[in-house]
Amino acid sequence: MKPSIPKGTRDFLPAEVRRRDYIFEIIRKHFRRFGYQPIETPVMENLTTLTGKYGEEGDKLLFKVLNNGDFLGKANSEDLAAKDSNKVLSSISKRGLRYDLTVPFARYVVMHQNELAFPFKRYAIMPVWRADRPQKGRYQEFYQCDADVVGADSLLYEAELTQLLDAVFHELGLKAVIRLNNRKILAGLADIAGMADNMMDMTITIDKLDKIGWDKVAEELATRGADAGAIQVIKQFLDAKDLATVAPLLAESSVGRQGIAELQEVFDLVASQPIHNRIEFDVTLARGLNYYTGCIYEVAVDTTAPGQEKIKMGSIAGGGRYADLTSIFGMRDMPGVGISFGAERIYDVLEELNAFPADAAEDLQYLLLCLDDEALAHGFGLVSRLRARGVHADLYPKTTKLQKMMKYADQRGVPKVLIIGSEEVKTGNYSLKTMATGEQEKVQEKDL
Amino acid sequence: MKPSIPKGTRDFLPAEVRRRDYIFEIIRKHFRRFGYQPIETPVMENLTTLTGKYGEEGDKLLFKVLNNGDFLGKANSEDLAAKDSNKVLSSISKRGLRYDLTVPFARYVVMHQNELAFPFKRYAIMPVWRADRPQKGRYQEFYQCDADVVGADSLLYEAELTQLLDAVFHELGLKAVIRLNNRKILAGLADIAGMADNMMDMTITIDKLDKIGWDKVAEELATRGADAGAIQVIKQFLDAKDLATVAPLLAESSVGRQGIAELQEVFDLVASQPIHNRIEFDVTLARGLNYYTGCIYEVAVDTTAPGQEKIKMGSIAGGGRYADLTSIFGMRDMPGVGISFGAERIYDVLEELNAFPADAAEDLQYLLLCLDDEALAHGFGLVSRLRARGVHADLYPKTTKLQKMMKYADQRGVPKVLIIGSEEVKTGNYSLKTMATGEQEKVQEKDL
Numbered sequence: 077m078k079p080s081i082p083k084g085t086r087d088f089l090p091a092e093v094r095r096r097d098y099i100f101e102i103i104r105k106h107f108r109r110f111g112y113q114p115i116e117t118p119v120m121e122n123l124t125t126l127t128g129k130y131g132e133e134g135d136k137l138l139f140k141v142l143n144n145g146d147f148l149g150k151a152n153s154e155d156l157a158a159k160d161s162n163k164v165l166s167s168i169s170k171r172g173l174r175y176d177l178t179v180p181f182a183r184y185v186v187m188h189q190n191e192l193a194f195p196f197k198r199y200a201i202m203p204v205w206r207a208d209r210p211q212k213g214r215y216q217e218f219y220q221c222d223a224d225v226v227g228a229d230s231l232l233y234e235a236e237l238t239q240l241l242d243a244v245f246h247e248l249g250l251k252a253v254i255r256l257n258n259r260k261i262l263a264g265l266a267d268i269a270g271m272a273d274n275m276m277d278m279t280i281t282i283d284k285l286d287k288i289g290w291d292k293v294a295e296e297l298a299t300r301g302a303d304a305g306a307i308q309v310i311k312q313f314l315d316a317k318d319l320a321t322v323a324p325l326l327a328e329s330s331v332g333r334q335g336i337a338e339l340q341e342v343f344d345l346v347a348s349q350p351i352h353n354r355i356e357f358d359v360t361l362a363r364g365l366n367y368y369t370g371c372i373y374e375v376a377v378d379t380t381a382p383g384q385e386k387i388k389m390g391s392i393a394g395g396g397r398y399a400d401l402t403s404i405f406g407m408r409d410m411p412g413v414g415i416s417f418g419a420e421r422i423y424d425v426l427e428e429l430n431a432f433p434a435d436a437a438e439d440l441q442y443l444l445l446c447l448d449d450e451a452l453a454h455g456f457g458l459v460s461r462l463r464a465r466g467v468h469a470d471l472y473p474k475t476t477k478l479q480k481m482m483k484y485a486d487q488r489g490v491p492k493v494l495i496i497g498s499e500e501v502k503t504g505n506y507s508l509k510t511m512a513t514g515e516q517e518k519v520q521e522k523d524l
Numbered sequence: 525m526k527p528s529i530p531k532g533t534r535d536f537l538p539a540e541v542r543r544r545d546y547i548f549e550i551i552r553k554h555f556r557r558f559g560y561q562p563i564e565t566p567v568m569e570n571l572t573t574l575t576g577k578y579g580e581e582g583d584k585l586l587f588k589v590l591n592n593g594d595f596l597g598k599a600n601s602e603d604l605a606a607k608d609s610n611k612v613l614s615s616i617s618k619r620g621l622r623y624d625l626t627v628p629f630a631r632y633v634v635m636h637q638n639e640l641a642f643p644f645k646r647y648a649i650m651p652v653w654r655a656d657r658p659q660k661g662r663y664q665e666f667y668q669c670d671a672d673v674v675g676a677d678s679l680l681y682e683a684e685l686t687q688l689l690d691a692v693f694h695e696l697g698l699k700a701v702i703r704l705n706n707r708k709i710l711a712g713l714a715d716i717a718g719m720a721d722n723m724m725d726m727t728i729t730i731d732k733l734d735k736i737g738w739d740k741v742a743e744e745l746a747t748r749g750a751d752a753g754a755i756q757v758i759k760q761f762l763d764a765k766d767l768a769t770v771a772p773l774l775a776e777s778s779v780g781r782q783g784i785a786e787l788q789e790v791f792d793l794v795a796s797q798p799i800h801n802r803i804e805f806d807v808t809l810a811r812g813l814n815y816y817t818g819c820i821y822e823v824a825v826d827t828t829a830p831g832q833e834k835i836k837m838g839s840i841a842g843g844g845r846y847a848d849l850t851s852i853f854g855m856r857d858m859p860g861v862g863i864s865f866g867a868e869r870i871y872d873v874l875e876e877l878n879a880f881p882a883d884a885a886e887d888l889q890y891l892l893l894c895l896d897d898e899a900l901a902h903g904f905g906l907v908s909r910l911r912a913r914g915v916h917a918d919l920y921p922k923t924t925k926l927q928k929m930m931k932y933a934d935q936r937g938v939p940k941v942l943i944i945g946s947e948e949v950k951t952g953n954y955s956l957k958t959m960a961t962g963e964q965e966k967v968q969e970k971d972l
Contacts, residue, residue: 079573079631079853082619085566087632089639090646093562109911111888111918114541118533118665119567119621119651120587125527139568142588142617144655148607156604159596169590171530173567183527184535191537193935195921198538203567207592217566230921232904239908349908405527440559456680460687460797463557470559473643473678487641 084208084216091437091489096219098436099248099419099426100201103221106243107199110236112223115198117180120171127172129179129404137207139173139216140165173205177222178401178414185226186405194227201419213424224414226401231338234371234397235345237415238355241375241393246352248422249431251381252392253354255374257361258339259396261322264332265313265359268325269306276366278302278310283362285314319343319357335370342371354378363396370397373415377425389425393417438489442508442524444471445481447497454501458494462524469524485511494524532656532664539885539937544667546884547696547867547874548649551669554691555647558684560671563646565628568619575620577627577852585655587621587664588613621653625670626862627852633674634853642675649867661872672862674849679786682819682845683793685863686803689823689841694800696870697879699829700840703806703822706787707844709770710810712780713761716773717754724814726750726758731810733762767791767805783818790819802826811844818845821863825873837873841865886937890972892919893929895945902949906942910972917972933959942972 081087088096107114126138147168148156155163174180177200185192201221208214223240225233238254245252262282266275277300285293293314294307302310309325316322319340326332339357346355363372375393379385395415402410426432444459446452455471462469470490472481478495485493495507508519529535536544555562568589575583595616596604603611622628625648633640649669656662671688673681686702693700714723725748733741741762742755750758757773764770767788774780787805794803811820823841827833843863850858874880892907894900903919910917918938920929926943933941943955956967
């Protein structure tokens with residue numbers, strides 16, 4: 077039998093795990109530094125928790141776990157005879173794999189509300205599962221990296237999360253452009269364009285500007301009920317490059333004015349501190365409008381930065397404010413704001429830019445190669461002492477041809493090997509070879 | 525709707541996640557230091573990979589994932605009509621959740637054999653799923669922490685893994701007793717007691733010595749086919765406290781002599797280096813004999829150590845050598861040796877001993893509380909600068925009664941709060957309060 081793994085899932089080799097961990101660790105470090113706390117929820121959730129939260133399409137993409145034991149026992153015979161999968165489902169499966177980190181977080185906040193201090197700042201870096209058709213860069217099992225603060229509506233958090241995005245990409249050595257908008261500005265635009273009733277249509281169309289250009293957008297707006305005046309107002313908007321230009325256009329809309337004021341405050345707070353990446357207002361930024369109610373973020377690779385011009389990649393992080401996280405589970409008044417890093421895309425970008433540090437792939441510092449049995453016994457003592465001192469060291473477990481051992485060292489990706497023969501055992505002067513250069517020097521135990 | 529999670533699964537609060545991570549991080553640190561490399565495999569494996577690998581009982585305890593879409597489409601109508609869950613299963617489910625880390629590792633080695641350098645040393649710290657009846661301390665979703673080296677039969681690895689067990693428990697501040705035996709010694713005992721054909725029966729009975737005492741063990745051995753002579757030989761064995769006493773008893777068994785020699789070499793290697801815990805030979809140690817073929821380990825809390833006398837807990841780590849990891853997947857000659865830490869049990873022991881470091885539960889260093897709006901603006905700047913310097917700091921996001929903010933600080937478990945009012949903004953001399961003692965002092969930004 078030739079073994080395989082499910083389509084859309086992956087095995088990771090050690091060097092890949094280490095490079096993925098390099099990204100996760102930087103994200104985690106800044107989450108912690110900013111006061112976000114780790115929580116964990118089970119991989120399996122009750123289907124009552126998951127179903128209906130991601131739309132009809134989402135329900136189909138949920139992985140469902142079969143009940144254990146005689147799972148058909150409780151199924152309806154007629155439904156079985158009709159092979160009606162939908163009807164049979166609820167009687168044979170009551171659990172599913174989590175589809176994102178947000179719905180489990182909402183459930184968690186409701187269940188543990190009396191154990192949490194609000195504002196509650198949490199992060200989670202965990203895999204999720206979706207039965208999407210697998211394709212390049214899209215997997216059925218992948219990680220999400222989320223930070224959210226709930227139970228507070230202070231704009232300080234919008235500013236802080238902007239700083240957090242900035243800090244992470246700075247430490248990753250990636251120049252990013254962090255785009256901000258506010259859902260209330262879009263609502264204001266819909267107001268004054270007379271499209272308040274089909275704001276969603278309007279925003280979905282505007283969101284395509286980058287891809288299809290203004291003429292097509294204008295056409296589509298017309299088919300979605302915008303008259304000539306509305307289209308002109310929208311055009312003015314989309315041409316605006318800063319808040320100061322947009323503000324007068326929204327003078328007549330109270331929600332619009334509020335959006336401007338909120339975003340201005342966030343920009344002012346962010347501007348009051350040093351920042352490493354470009355922060356931009358983008359009136360065309362929409363994201364998932366059902367959910368977000370205030371500030372929204374989207375981060376992309378800054379293709380104007382030297383060396384990054386050729387990167388073609390969509391958003392690598394995003395987020396926003398929502399008025400209500402938990403009412404789907406019966407708990408009201410739980411506003412929040414959060415961000416999410418697209419770690420898998422960030423991985424691809426860093427790889428393309430060759431921007432992983434050299435030691436991200438292998439953290440072994442020394443491999444000891446021994447030329448005879450006496451040297452091997454000596455090597456065991458040496459490697460034991462090195463490890464006790466915190467050095468990452470390994471010992472080739474037998475004596476064989478040096479060439480074979482060097483090949484192993486090469487495959488392991490270890491930067492330096494220590495060669496030990498009878499002379500070295502006697503004198504304690506070891507031959508240290510740097511793999512990258514072939515350079516060889518004499519060292520003693522204390523030098524390692 | 526009142527939300528819930530599946531029975532046998534858990535949510536973790538931030539302090540619990542941090543304390544669990546404290547354990548995982550120490551284990552991971554030593555895995556890496558000893559040259560073990562991280563790999564990751566998917567949570568979902570094909571059922572063809574999992575089924576039949578854990579016995580009939582194990583097959584029942586596998587969580588199976590329902591095929592997506594119209595899963596009943598391919599099911600046999602007669603089997604459905606008969607509600608024959610077993611027969612229907614294979615047509616509606618082709619994936620399951622991993623049950624342990626060993627079978628996925630074997631599959632991984634076979635699939636990636638051309639990408640790996642042997643000896644291949646890997647570790648994995650990942651959850652597994654079993655549909656066991658949930659009970660105190662037993663969950664359906666729990667972590668395993670495994671390190672294995674495959675593709676080598678050197679006893680240096682047995683010694684190294686003993687050192688690794690020693691290093692981890694030492695750093696956890698837990699005195700442990702590491703018991704060793706060798707499957708070949710048990711085979712030798714079966715040889716000379718004339719029980720080679722029912723060695724498994726013999727070992728299972730011996731394994732109960734601790735629980736039921738010698739008289740019951742002797743009775744049970746008799747019912748399992750041991751004659752008076754055999755029982756006397758076994759008694760002599762079980763009374764032996766060291767290898768030197770056992771060795772002459774096995775003089776006539778070649779496999780027995782080999783086991784003695786192997787174990788002696790491991791003890792000699794381990795004894796050649798400093799060690800922090802008790803290392804003992806235990807001839808009654810058996811573990812899963814089907815699988816192991818050489819050295820076996822089991823670690824328990826050392827109840828002779830001061831302060832640990834009252835701990836009642838079974839094994840907290842274990843492992844052993846196997847002759848063959850991968851032939852279930854068609855690849856021969858892949859011997860190895862590995863260990864596994866029982867992180868969930870270690871957690872319970874550390875909690876009972878109150879042995880978690882104080883800062884394992886919360887890593888926020890400072891919480892800033894601001895008494896008016898000007899102070900809040902100042903606080904945002906200060907918290908931003910502290911974070912940029914790598915300090916873990918947070919800011920209460922609005923001004924309210926100090927008492928309310930102090931209550932929040934208390935709930936967050938933060939060690940120190942910084943109180944900022946108009947005076948502090950003017951002078952830059954902040955009031956720093958230590959939560960545990962109530963002590964208050966004046967500090968400046970550079971002191972934090």
